[in-house]
Amino acid sequence: MSGSGDTDLQPYWDRVSQNYAGDDPLAAVCYPGAPEWLNRFFAGMQWKAVTRVLVSRRLEGLSALDIGCGFGRWTRWLAQHGAAAIGVDPTEGMLEAARRASPETITYRSMSATALDFPADHFDIVTCVTVIQHLKPEEQNDAIAELARVLRPGGEAVVLDLIDLGDKGKIVYPRAAPDWIRTYGAHGLRVERWEGQEFVPLIRGFRWLSERVGALFGLGSDQLEGPSLLEQTRGRGLFQVAYAGLWVLVQLSRPLEPLCRWVLPPSWARHGCFVFRKGPAV
Numbered sequence: 001m002s003g004s005g006d007t008d009l010q011p012y013w014d015r016v017s018q019n020y021a022g023d024d025p026l027a028a029v030c031y032p033g034a035p036e037w038l039n040r041f042f043a044g045m046q047w048k049a050v051t052r053v054l055v056s057r058r059l060e061g062l063s064a065l066d067i068g069c070g071f072g073r074w075t076r077w078l079a080q081h082g083a084a085a086i087g088v089d090p091t092e093g094m095l096e097a098a099r100r101a102s103p104e105t106i107t108y109r110s111m112s113a114t115a116l117d118f119p120a121d122h123f124d125i126v127t128c129v130t131v132i133q134h135l136k137p138e139e140q141n142d143a144i145a146e147l148a149r150v151l152r153p154g155g156e157a158v159v160l161d162l163i164d165l166g167d168k169g170k171i172v173y174p175r176a177a178p179d180w181i182r183t184y185g186a187h188g189l190r191v192e193r194w195e196g197q198e199f200v201p202l203i204r205g206f207r208w209l210s211e212r213v214g215a216l217f218g219l220g221s222d223q224l225e226g227p228s229l230l231e232q233t234r235g236r237g238l239f240q241v242a243y244a245g246l247w248v249l250v251q252l253s254r255p256l257e258p259l260c261r262w263v264l265p266p267s268w269a270r271h272g273c274f275v276f277r278k279g280p281a282v
Contacts, residue, residue, distance in 0.1 A: 007135055058082075
């Protein structure tokens with residue numbers, strides 16, 4: 001095990017967990033303060049991307065680790081498909097939500113992505129979905145080193161993280177897809193395949209417009225301390241109208257997204273879904 005454990009953004013995630021894990025755990029792993037239908041839309045796209053690469057793999061009897069498991073959605077999926085799955089997360093609130101939603105046969109442990117308390121070469125498969133994007137660059141390198149360390153030679157890692165360098169979020173640290181691939185490669189993980197996930201051109205346009213409207217009203221983008229922009233504006237008349245418009249764009253985006261994935265370069269997406277394989281021991 002390496003690293004000190006807590007990361008710089010841990011206080012933020014503790015606050016999110018405290019506010020949402022009990023009643024709305026999906027908000028804690030997607031967009032805090034957003035309507036449930038919006039979080040279900042984004043979570044559904046993640047689900048399709050990750051399961052698309054996992055479903056072709058035989059998981060029966062494999063040992064699996066879900067890093068940053070949140071309320072255990074991927075841990076449960078791995079277990080349901082025959083893997084001996086363990087979920088780890090640094091926030092106790094999310095772990096409690098995961099245990100409530102999962103059978104007792106699934107193990108959950110409190111652990112940071114940058115300090116995994118497992119032996120080297122221990123797991124056949126590792127999942128890490130929208131986790132490392134929330135670590136600062138030096139912490140990202142530590143987390144990837146830990147992921148590579150606990151993965152056995154020949155094992156696979158399925159990772160989904162932000163590749164949109166234009167994202168203005170205060171709690172995300174995106175890298176372009178080639179940069180993610182180089183960083184994993186430096187730790188002995190070669191990319192097997194990757195695809196773009198979450199193109200959503202209509203919603204991205206809406207976000208661009210809403211940020212400028214918010215600036216006119218003196219509202220900033222998401223902050224580490226205090227409520228997010230969505231939480232600040234929820235319930236106000238103008239933004240209730242905006243949410244109604246966003247709902248329409250979400251419905252239009254459902255049939256549009258598969259077309260975008262087919263015709264657009266994967267680098268145009270907001271996220272990349274990567275499959276890495278660890279090389280043999282030397």
